Amino acid sequence: MTTLLDALVAFLIVLGGAFALIGSWGLARLPSLMTRLHGPTKATTLGVGGILLASMAWFPLHSQEWSSHELLITLFLFLSAPISANMIAKAYIHRRFRRCSAPEDVETELPAPPGEGTDWATFGSSKFDDTRTGRP
Amino acid sequence: MIDIALKIALACVALAMLLNLWSLLKGPTAPDRILALDTMVINAIAFIMLFGIFADTTVFFEAALLMAMVGFVSTVAYTKFLLRGDIVE
Numbered sequence: 001m002t003t004l005l006d007a008l009v010a011f012l013i014v015l016g017g018a019f020a021l022i023g024s025w026g027l028a029r030l031p032s033l034m035t036r037l038h039g040p041t042k043a044t045t046l047g048v049g050g051i052l053l054a055s056m057a058w059f060p061l062h063s064q065e066w067s068s069h070e071l072l073i074t075l076f077l078f079l080s081a082p083i084s085a086n087m088i089a090k091a092y093i094h095r096r097f098r099r100c101s102a103p104e105d106v107e108t109e110l111p112a113p114p115g116e117g118t119d120w121a122t123f124g125s126s127k128f129d130d131t132r133t134g135r136p
Numbered sequence: 137m138i139d140i141a142l143k144i145a146l147a148c149v150a151l152a153m154l155l156n157l158w159s160l161l162k163g164p165t166a167p168d169r170i171l172a173l174d175t176m177v178i179n180a181i182a183f184i185m186l187f188g189i190f191a192d193t194t195v196f197f198e199a200a201l202l203m204a205m206v207g208f209v210s211t212v213a214y215t216k217f218l219l220r221g222d223i224v225e
Contacts, residue, residue: 010141013186017145020182024152027175028159033168036159040175044152048182051145055185058138059194069197073181073204080208084174087215092167094219 005061012054019047033092041085048077142190149183170214177207 023046026039056070153176160172181200188196213223 006137010137013138013141013145013189016182017148017186020179021148021152021155024155024159024175024179027172028155028162033165033171036168036171040171040178044175044178044182048178048185051182051185055189058189062192067194067197069194069201070185073185073197073201076201076204076208077178077181080204081178084208084211084215087212087219088167088171088174091170091215091218092165095165095167 002061005057009054009058009061012050012057016047016050016052016054019043019050021047023047034089037085037089041081045077045081049074052077138189142186146183146186146190149179149186153179153183166218167215170211170218173214174207174211177203177211181207 020043023039023043026043027036030036030039052070052074056066060066156172156176156179160169160176163169163172181203184196184200184203188194188200217223
């Protein structure tokens, strides 16, 4: 039984390492940022999840007591990875939009803070086209 | 068996971090570099967990948790600075 569980833990560890490597390889190899986002957000997160599962199974097996740290790390990573990917994609779209509208001084220019009345970092403002309430 | 698996996985994650470093140096725009740094933090968490299993101690869990939080917050801060030109409005 212990041998079987050890084999399972070893399999999960190798799987996690392989998925982390695959995700980083995709990040290094794929052509543009929108395709490059796929590697880290899916494969690397899955690899870290496998390693955390292995750690969660391994420490109670070998005379250490179970701790909830791995569960917390898993929860936090799986919650935060889509959010950060969404933010990076948003930043990329906005920079590309600015590059199309103003081809010069692309790298140095930063957007001015829009101030009151604008929505949070999107092209349109939901204040003015809210379809659910129908207000103007 | 666990020893061999740990060594394979540690080598894989180290190679993955080297690849991340290369795409951090290469990345043509700022969002590429932010993505490379974010991936590097996730790989560092995996490395820390593997090293904790390797050293048979649970003291590295706090470090991994802290790295997860700091990595997420710094990624959001970088992208927010690119989007708005300001972090705390």
